[in-house]
Amino acid sequence: MKRRSTPTKEAVISVLNASNKAMSQDAIEHKIEIEIDRATIYRVLNQFCEDGIVHKIIADDGKQYFAICKKCDDQKLPDNHFHFRCSSCQTIECLPALVHFSVPESYKVERFNCILIGKCKDCS
Amino acid sequence: MKRRSTPTKEAVISVLNASNKAMSQDAIEHKIEIEIDRATIYRVLNQFCEDGIVHKIIADDGKQYFAICKKCDDQKLPDNHFHFRCSSCQTIECLPALVHFSVPESYKVERFNCILIGKCKDCS
DNA sequence: TTATTATTGCAACTTAATCGCAATAATAAT
DNA sequence: ATTATTATTGCGATTAAGTTGCAATAATAA
Ligand SMILES: [Mn+2]
Ligand SMILES: [Mn+2]
Ligand SMILES: [Zn+2]
Ligand SMILES: [Zn+2]
Numbered sequence: 001m002k003r004r005s006t007p008t009k010e011a012v013i014s015v016l017n018a019s020n021k022a023m024s025q026d027a028i029e030h031k032i033e034i035e036i037d038r039a040t041i042y043r044v045l046n047q048f049c050e051d052g053i054v055h056k057i058i059a060d061d062g063k064q065y066f067a068i069c070k071k072c073d074d075q076k077l078p079d080n081h082f083h084f085r086c087s088s089c090q091t092i093e094c095l096p097a098l099v100h101f102s103v104p105e106s107y108k109v110e111r112f113n114c115i116l117i118g119k120c121k122d123c124s
Numbered sequence: 125m126k127r128r129s130t131p132t133k134e135a136v137i138s139v140l141n142a143s144n145k146a147m148s149q150d151a152i153e154h155k156i157e158i159e160i161d162r163a164t165i166y167r168v169l170n171q172f173c174e175d176g177i178v179h180k181i182i183a184d185d186g187k188q189y190f191a192i193c194k195k196c197d198d199q200k201l202p203d204n205h206f207h208f209r210c211s212s213c214q215t216i217e218c219l220p221a222l223v224h225f226s227v228p229e230s231y232k233v234e235r236f237n238c239i240l241i242g243k244c245k246d247c248s
Numbered sequence: 249t250t251a252t253t254a255t256t257g258c259a260a261c262t263t264a265a266t267c268g269c270a271a272t273a274a275t276a277a278t
Numbered sequence: 279a280t281t282a283t284t285a286t287t288g289c290g291a292t293t294a295a296g297t298t299g300c301a302a303t304a305a306t307a308a
Contacts, residue, residue: 008256062186062187130285149265166264187264254305257301260297260299273284
């Protein structure tokens with residue numbers, strides 16, 4: 001499917017770019033000036049994920065958060081860093097720390113979703 | 125709140141003990157012989173989590189999974205191990221590998237939720 | 249300018265999980 | 279053994295996140 005450039009996509013990308021945190025659909029919608037439907041935002045975000053522009057994080061609240069891929073390597077494990085969720089201000093950010101792990105024999109790791117929960121620098 | 129011993133609690137614990145995987149409420153309900161209401165199972169599971177008997181994992185599908193704390197240390201970070209979700213058979217298991225991480229200055233880590241996704245030993 | 253089809257808005261739907269409340273039952277008190 | 283206390287349960291309603299079908303709209307190609 002060929003991609004088309006639309007006001008919606010530009011608005012969503014713009015908001016994500018302006019933020020140094022991962023954002024939920026809800027947060028993105030509130031931050032955007034123009035009115036965009038919930039379903040559309042999800043569709044656009046998932047498209048960005050497919051295209052490797054954005055990555056999705058499932059937080060420990062079970063919700064989806066989205067963040068711009070700033071320095072994600074396009075390797076086998078593109079999003080190979082920890083995420084941090086502040087239990088005070090609830091924000092989620094990408095940490096520079098890479099995830100290192102070891103798995104038992106014959107397990108194959110394709111991707112991961114790793115979140116540390118605690119107090120961020122502003123809240124501790 | 126004092127705890128009371130009930131058939132429901134025994135059934136839930138029994139099912140979790142018999143499994144070497146983490147289980148969802150739904151999976152637990154199907155495995156139990158007697159009929160127990162969904163809300164009750166969730167309440168019992170959350171109580172077990174409070175009491176440190178069970179730990180909860182939020183998988184990358186956003187759902188809650190529960191596993192017996194077999195060798196969890198009762199330290200500050202009780203559930204300090206990786207979890208593995210098989211993208212073929214969908215099962216989730218506790219890995220022996222501990223999570224090691226580093227966070228920027230003045231971040232305080234309280235707990236974490238780290239999941240590796242891939243093919244388990246049976247599916248790879 | 250017209251044709252193609254990706255994108256959007258809307259409403260309906262799905263699923264997970266929680267909550268209020270009255271009824272039930274495990275345990276303590278008598 | 280009987281009664282009192284209150285933790286637990288079932289039920290239904292509710293919340294919330296996310297998805298889907300479909301017809302209308304609009305970006306891009308022809
Ligand atoms: Mn990230
Ligand atoms: Mn575990
Ligand atoms: Zn914070
Ligand atoms: Zn498997």
